[in-house]
Amino acid sequence: MKKFSMLINASDVTGHINPEIYGHFSEHLGRCIYNGIYVGEDSPIPNVNGIRTDIVEAFKNIKLPVLRWPGGCFADEYHWKDGIGNKQSRKKMVNTNWGGVTEDNSFGTHEFMELCEQVGCQPYIAGNVGSGTVQELSEWVEYMTFDGVSPMADLRKENGREKPWKLKYLGIGNENWGCGGSMRPEYYADEYKRYQTFCKNYSGNQLFRIACGPSSADYNWTEVMMKNINKYTANGIALHFYAIPDWNTKGSATKFDNADYYKLISTANFMDELLTRHTEIMNRYDPNNDIGLIVDEWGCWFDVEEGTNPGFLYQQNTMRDAIVAALTLNIFNRHSKRVVMANLAQAVNVLQALILTEGEKMIKTPTYHVFDLYKEHQGGDAIYCYCGSEKMEGGAPMISSSASVKDGVMTITLANCSIDEEAEVECDICNFKGSEASARILTNEVHAHNDFDAPNVVHTEACDAKLVGNTLKVKLPACSVVSVTVK
Template sequence: MKKLILSFIAGCIALTVTAQTKITLNTDLAKTKINKHIYGHFAEHLGRCIYGGMYVGENNTKIPNTAGVRNDVIQALKELKVPNLRWPGGCFADAYQWKDGIGPKEKRPKMVNVWWGGVTEDNSFGTHDFLDLCERIGAEPYLAGNVGSGTVQDLADWVSYVNQPTGSPMSDLRIQNGRKQPWNVKIWGVGNEAWGCGGNMTPEYYANIYRQYATFMKDITPESKLYKVASGASSDDFAWTETLMKNIPHNMMSALALHHYSVLSWKDTKGPSVGFTEAQYFKTMDEAWKMEEFVTKHSTIMDKYDPEKKIDLIVDEWGGWYETDAEGKGALYQQNTMRDAMIAGLTLNIFNNHADRVRGANLAQIVNVLQAVILTNEEKMLLTPTFHVMKMYNVHQDATLVPMSIDSPTYEFNGKKLTAVSSSASKDASGALNISLTNIDFRKSHEVTINLRGEDFSKVSGQILASTNISDHNTFEQPNKVSVKDFSGAKLEKGVLKLTIPAYSVITLKVSK
């Protein structure tokens, strides 16, 4: 009995003991810009992302809106400083006929969303609605073109419709539909997931298709010089990247996409969004950490063909993916917990630290779908833990990456190990240093020592996102259960920062002179 009691006490101590993480920041070697577009978002015609999420209709008197888009959503997206927003898909993009979403709304033909629940849509949210929303929130639009079922002419016409000032049939049609000035849309996806729902193509075939479509997507004005994104690989399909880099002329391609989700399994259960086990949590973190491997290896292939790094890597779909009971109009709705905050913090650290090649990304998705930053229910709206992390991290947008070395203990489960603490840092225009830390450890807090070399700093402040349970989340009854708090636990002395980061938490620090 005495041995059992001693074993129990020892186990409790093991759960609470802190581990040591050591970081060195070379503040005088900062030179690479962290492109703000790494903090992009994604809005697909899927479930309640558009209809019943962002868009509630112009005639809705119950929910305050501007041109049918919820005012609370608009305000939240402004707070996030969303740099770009991708639309209309996703898989939906390669079934979407953009001309059905313009003109008088009462005359627009309906369509069946064949990819997500077979829901009938009335096309009331279309090109004008989306591009006007982007203007309101200060985001650059990222239009995903239909290559899977659309024609070259369809895509060329869309470019002309949104970018040609005057003098073409498409510009005349836009003006007739109430928009005199062009939107000058720069970012264009030439298809989506061409290896799957975008056409089940081989990489060789898609490379040729890309060349054909991209040829007819013309720069119309200097203000609308097109940034063309090729449909890239899924996770570890390195052969896809190799084939595209080899076969697409580099002067025709601005960026290459990559998709990777932190999902337990594509064949079996994806697990619950709340009430998951530690085994499921560990597997999700393992999948999230794979982003480091995938970004590194795809970048290495790109370096082989593009050593000057002129072509960007754009991770335009990422996030957590779990089971949902919702179908049709509620497809892929899932709750958002502290686990999702871990995915967000870890992934953004990876992107920041690969800023020399990763120059854009899009979290999937923005409202009510997958790892959403916003959830809505009729007139109610809440901000998720992921929203808070994205907002905490937006200090890195267009800041200068500070090189670092990090030595972190591991988070261990059933004999497997993952790096527990990840970090990234940048210098902003004022010269202040912003440091982000994420501890994915399910059980242990970590003592962190940060050596600041190259410059002298005297002040430190911070914020923390933490909670008492990894499944904690915000609900419409308790919308602020998980929220950001001020963090005063960092101490700065003689160029050394010391703090303790709790288990499954995110901290951002601002260090100034």
């Protein structure tokens, strides 16, 4: 067993962990919405107005704070007026990005906003810049948020919603460097400023406007955007990064060797460098942190499961995914001075999903359980946390960590990223008075996963954490994630 020293200083606050850092993403892709979150009002699967009840309860359990919709690439071909009114007369379209299937628009604005109300989370709307118009996006904001007499407010009322919704988060375009229009950053910056001008704050609603940011390490995109926006035109800029060591051969979600594992963990750990370098650029133009960095697409991306539609991006989820999630969330916590939101791709049945469904069956993935372990970080103050861990093959740390304090309670999250090495961490806690510690753990063999025949193979349970004075000792089995509460 390897032993490591760790130091936490509760008086050294490094940032505030917005709950939205633990956000999620739902796109009209595969079975994320249809036959996932939304089963329809006539389904025998328990639902409220077509929205699956067990999924809502699972989201509520992890305190899901914000949900992004309708895309993704789908957002820049989505025309919102096709998804309102009588469902029988809604226009059908071809989902050209994801499988070429017919989109019947039965899940639209009203359904999404009701989903957010049932969960108790903030909606995050991604607006259409790629194939849309300024008028279209402007009218969508008016439709959702104006409490008065106007064509769009009247149309909303005709469709059954008298009072407007509150909408905080508005993304103006998605991946406009790629599927959202193949634009140069200079061109998009001008388009962004034009679109945001006409997205108004109606009836006391205050929009948090989010500009399309870079793909991974495109630091020039960030540079150009920061030269062209300011706190009066944008509240956030969005970064996308997927843990994919090789885009040409993504590999299997469940069949991988040790070399594949460490390569993926190293790729996921690159998030730390990305955030550091993009933050350095943003700091030069925005030293007061008025513009937040939003990682609104992140996660693992593997080959689809055999026998499934390649355009649906359905994949299994193992303890390897759990380690990636834990490592990444710790990175976000440590960068929470600049990072104000993140959205895992995606919530249900797509990529690194929280939940998988098959008919009436539903399973919570190892990634779901990581979010359950980490949920008490939401709304806490991130504090100095350093573990003298060694680096593994590829350069990622063996022990990943972060810590926060909220309402007099400290939450410490640790991941042992090694496949086969156990560890013991001895942590000195400074400037915090705690008398007891408790802990929960998620651990199993690295390929372990939950399926519909065995839905609880990977699960959380209580584990030991010893606090003597100001010294905390925690044992971390190989391939494990632990959350410690000190109070």
